[in-house]
Amino acid sequence: MLSGAGNSSIDPKIIQAYRETHYHVRGATPLTLNVGEPNPALAALHAAAGVDCSAFITAWNPFSQQEDDPAANAVRQQALVRELTQLGLRCIDGIGQHPTNGWDGEESFLVPGLSLDAARALGARYGQNAVVWSGADAVPQLILLR
Template sequence: MNSASIINPATIQAYRETHFCVEDDTPFTLQIGQKNDALAALHKAAGVESSAFVTAWNPYSRKCDDETNAELQKKLIDELETRSLRFVNGVGRHPASDWAEPSLLVLGISLEAAKRLGRQYEQNAIVWCGAEAVPELVLLR
């Protein structure tokens, strides 16, 4: 964890506890620090070595209305499509609350590109998944 982060420690802890649900043909759930065989299989099938779980909802964890969030997410989807980046729909859900945010698992994106995307959409963090298929929380602030 980045001790210099300006993100509230409780928020960081909530991110670490979140279930990052990938809504692929065979749905699966990513958890921070836990190797995921379904993700490894998806990477292999897609011919990629990495992916990132990102969202445009609730910039900097400020609660926005559904209409604003939907517009932000559409901009993110449009950008990914313009850049010819493949993605799978998903949702981030905290297991102890009703919080949920529509998200995307972007396939084949580099760590630096994923961080830029997260910063562009004013996110506190992204979930990075490298060749080992172990999701990592990457703080952006």
């Protein structure tokens, strides 16, 4: 599932790469999210956490421009985790990795209980083109932000 593709200013090739990316969640029970595919393990995680939604989000490589200074990505990611922690949200480490295009994986977080509106706001604040959000159906959706 894809939100906003028809009105997006994002290059369609980048959108396609986002759709193909594997969103790996590390945590106690590792799982992989794929856009548009129901995920029973994610549904179980939602149930165990007592939430009905989650978001996979990063602060790496704003607007899909690979950062020349790797430390800059780490600084942005630390700011994101501080903000999520201040909101009282749990962060589960993850990485978004396209299976074939050679783009370096991007350190990310799965955030159980992060609403769609909050995920959109955080993604925009950290210069992201998109976030991956899942509702009660545990089907990851690509949510375009531009």
